[in-house]
Amino acid sequence: MFTLLGMTSTDAATKADVAARPKRGGGRDRRGELIAIASELFAERGFLATTIRDIADAAGIQSGSLYHHFTSKESMVEELLADYWTTLLQRYREVVDSEPDATKATRGLVRASVLLLDECALALRVMLNDWTYLSETFPFMEESLAECQAIWLDVIERGVAEGSLSSEVDATICYRTVMASVSGTARWFRPEGKVSVEALADDMANIFMSGFAARS
């Protein structure tokens, strides 16, 4: 430990840094701020490739200080993912409960997925990149996915039964195709970009309902 003008480096750092430190009462939900900062990094580099030192640097604090707010690196991402799934499933239920027509319900599910992509782009990008690890770490992810699949299959099979959806393609393959497209969209879609969610939702719903062959 070197000394500077009779101060130890510890003292010097403390004096200087504390002055530049933002006031305590300022932005109130510090924990939320840190989650936002961390999520950005997770989405950009991947969860596993992001270290807590990266997060601390981005937040302008020391790595150890993060553990005042969180118990582990995993807990920094858990809320983000849990939020996504509860919201998605809640909106799915609203759609299927309020829409008896299977065709419209299918469009509604696509639409709900895409609109949520807009709100939770970070969460989807994080999951997209580290699904294997994250789904092993957080059991609720597999559980939520299972419920998601159940809702979709129910709607599709209802549509096939009432004759509005084609019985020629396998329901499970339909479901997986849609889900893959929607979540895969997270890789390029940016909420602030030039493609609007509304247009995207309509386009994707159209593709799945009618395909992209020209109507004859």
Add this chain to the structure above:
Amino acid sequence: MFTLLGMTSTDAATKADVAARPKRGGGRDRRGELIAIASELFAERGFLATTIRDIADAAGIQSGSLYHHFTSKESMVEELLADYWTTLLQRYREVVDSEPDATKATRGLVRASVLLLDECALALRVMLNDWTYLSETFPFMEESLAECQAIWLDVIERGVAEGSLSSEVDATICYRTVMASVSGTARWFRPEGKVSVEALADDMANIFMSGFAARS
């Protein structure tokens, strides 16, 4: 280092292990074997989450021994990914060069993608899970993806021009939707599973061309 019956532990380990070691001339392409073993782990747990000690354990050798065959962990996955992209692009070119009809060419591209999914399931699963890291590490991945996109957009726009594909949805969104579905399929598709590639290729081509609304 403890001793046992006058032997050092080093000697003991050597004597025993060498006896159990497979003969040298046996399976000739050892490097290829190791790539296969590593790929399996990469696909299962993710590239970043797999350590070279995991790979060595699975291969029944010591971690240091891997560096007799490879210069780095990255080089263990590079061939796998490069193979995928060269094959995909080559087959894409065969399709667009030999098929003047845009509708059939589109089906051909979907089909080629799905069939390759069958052959290169591991490569796709690896990319799907660690795309962010891998595409930063291997520049050829972004380059190949760009060429892939160019081929797709060309075919789609040709189809729109000749009136066989709908002009109502954005070409780029079409492309991204298809690609996301196909590569996302790698998450659940298993070559040895009960869904045949042929059926899958047909189903997916049908979904994209005609959608899953019942034909009226």
Add this chain to the structure above:
DNA sequence: GCGTTAACCTAGCAAGTGATAGGTTGGTTT
């Protein structure tokens, strides 16, 4: 002023990480 508390710092640990250097083995070639 005094105690409390949230937010942060410093310093470092234990466990792993990818990678390396040099030695050993046994089959193949000459």
Add this chain to the structure above:
DNA sequence: AAACCAACCTATCACTTGCTAGGTTAACGC
């Protein structure tokens, strides 16, 4: 028999990882 070589081992390095213990600072309530 001698030389060669691929395949592997042992032991270890330098570094990074997530995480922790204990201390410091400043705002707030009484």
